[in-house]
Structure formats: C-alpha cells, structure tokens
Amino acid sequence: MTVSVLMCPPTHFTVSYRINPWMRPEQPTDAALALAQWRNLHAAYRDLGFDVALIDPLPGLPDMVYAANGGTVIDGIALTARFRHAERAAEGPAYGAWFGSAGLDVREAVHVNEGEGDLLAVGDTIYAGTGFRTDPRAHDEAARVFGREVVGLRLIDPRYYHLDTAFAVLDPAGGPGSVAYLPSAFDDAAQEVLRFRFPDAVIVSEPDAAVLGLNCFSDGRTVVHAPQAEKFAAELAERGFGTVGIDTSELRRGGGGIKCATLEIRR
Numbered sequence: 001m002t003v004s005v006l007m008c009p010p011t012h013f014t015v016s017y018r019i020n021p022w023m024r025p026e027q028p029t030d031a032a033l034a035l036a037q038w039r040n041l042h043a044a045y046r047d048l049g050f051d052v053a054l055i056d057p058l059p060g061l062p063d064m065v066y067a068a069n070g071g072t073v074i075d076g077i078a079l080t081a082r083f084r085h086a087e088r089a090a091e092g093p094a095y096g097a098w099f100g101s102a103g104l105d106v107r108e109a110v111h112v113n114e115g116e117g118d119l120l121a122v123g124d125t126i127y128a129g130t131g132f133r134t135d136p137r138a139h140d141e142a143a144r145v146f147g148r149e150v151v152g153l154r155l156i157d158p159r160y161y162h163l164d165t166a167f168a169v170l171d172p173a174g175g176p177g178s179v180a181y182l183p184s185a186f187d188d189a190a191q192e193v194l195r196f197r198f199p200d201a202v203i204v205s206e207p208d209a210a211v212l213g214l215n216c217f218s219d220g221r222t223v224v225h226a227p228q229a230e231k232f233a234a235e236l237a238e239r240g241f242g243t244v245g246i247d248t249s250e251l252r253r254g255g256g257g258i259k260c261a262t263l264e265i266r267r
C-alpha cells in the first residue's frame, strides 16, 4: 500500500517566538538551508515511492512547515488540530481546509490537540501525548472520532513537549518491538505502559534523542532519520530496517525534525 504524506514547504520558516526550549528567536535562521534540507526530505520520500502532497505555506505562520501538527488523519477521517499557543492558532483552519479539499471527512476538534505531534497510531491503537500541548480531553475526543482505543502518555521533560519528539513508530502495524522511545521523557505511569505494551522497543539514548533522533518517519520497512542519531540508526539497521539519514538541522532550531515535517494521510 502506498504511503501518502502531506508536507508544507518552509517558505516562511523562521524562529520569531519561543514556545518550546529549542526556539531561540535571537539567533537568525538560514532560510536557504532550511529549504534545501526540506527538499532533501521531500526527495527521499519520493524515492521511497511515497505519494507526497503539498499544502500552500501561509505568511505569518513560520511553524506551518511542521505539518504533523496540522491534524490527524486515519481511515479517511481528519480530526483538525487546535493549537495550545495563539501564534499557531491559524494553522488549524488552514490544514482543515486542505483536508476538506482532499475529500476527507473533516471533524472539527473541540479540545486542544496538536495533531500527529501528540496522536500516533500503532496498530489499532492511538498513543496520545499530554503534559505540554494536547489536552487529555482531546484523547477521549480522538477515541470517539476514530472509534479506537486511545492510550494517554504523560510527557514530563519540556524539551520533549510533543509525543513525536520522544516516541517513534517504527512499524505502523504494531507489535512488541514496533516503537522506539526515550524513557526519561515520560512519567512513571507512562513508562510502565510503554514497557508493558512494547517489551521489545528500541530504547533510545539521551544523546540520540537530543538531536531529535526519535522524530523519524518509518513506513514499516525503511526509517528516515536524523543522521546525527548514530547509535539509534545502527540499532535500526541491526533490526533489519532500511535507514536513510536526512539532515534537517535547521528545522530543529524551531524544535522539530523529520516527523514534525510529515503528516500521514491514511484513507
């Protein structure tokens, strides 16, 4: 089955406000480098045979490049995003309009949720982050909208404010070793859930997480990842995954990486 993703070119990308610890508005970003790195990611997805759609970037929304936050799309149903911070609020309707034009069944979110930044499908279950951005009430909302089990996971380290910065889906089909994560990013209860549900998970080291190594994208066979996460990449290869390193260091200055720039469209 062809993987479909939505991306947003970093035309207006910059760091002009600070809503996570990675963002330093006083340090200028390199627009040309951000675009070149984003293009490499786009090309890698095309090479893997993905169907890549693009949404028009809007001026004044420098974080719109992080398409993963634009919503959650499963079984042709698109739950819109509702952002925690005013700076990103207008991205919700912008992505919502794209979902409508793409013929998806659009459901307007009531509670704050930051899309696939915090809502990640593994098998038939949705793992849902909270603590910094997504409201726990949005977990129940997602369960109703998608008719799936939603398992909440509380994040406790401000550097790992979205689930997709601390938890990676390696095999969307699920299974005991289908994910990777950084245990210290989660509270004790969440760590216990993760140990129980994924006894063979890849446990990622702090240095590999600190280059946003967990913010990778996998189709179940090949993992596109930050090349700086060297131990993680070696472990993936050992487990039989193909690995493609794509450097998105410039996007990391906004607090995002490969997965953040990628929204999966599941019809």
Ligand code: ARG
Binding pocket: 019, 020, 023, 063, 066, 068, 069, 088, 116, 117, 162, 164, 165, 254, 255, 256, 257, 259, 260, 261
């Ligand atoms: N600057 C953005 C924010 O703080 C980065 C979002 C990264 N996206 C992600 N899926 N983790 O909201």
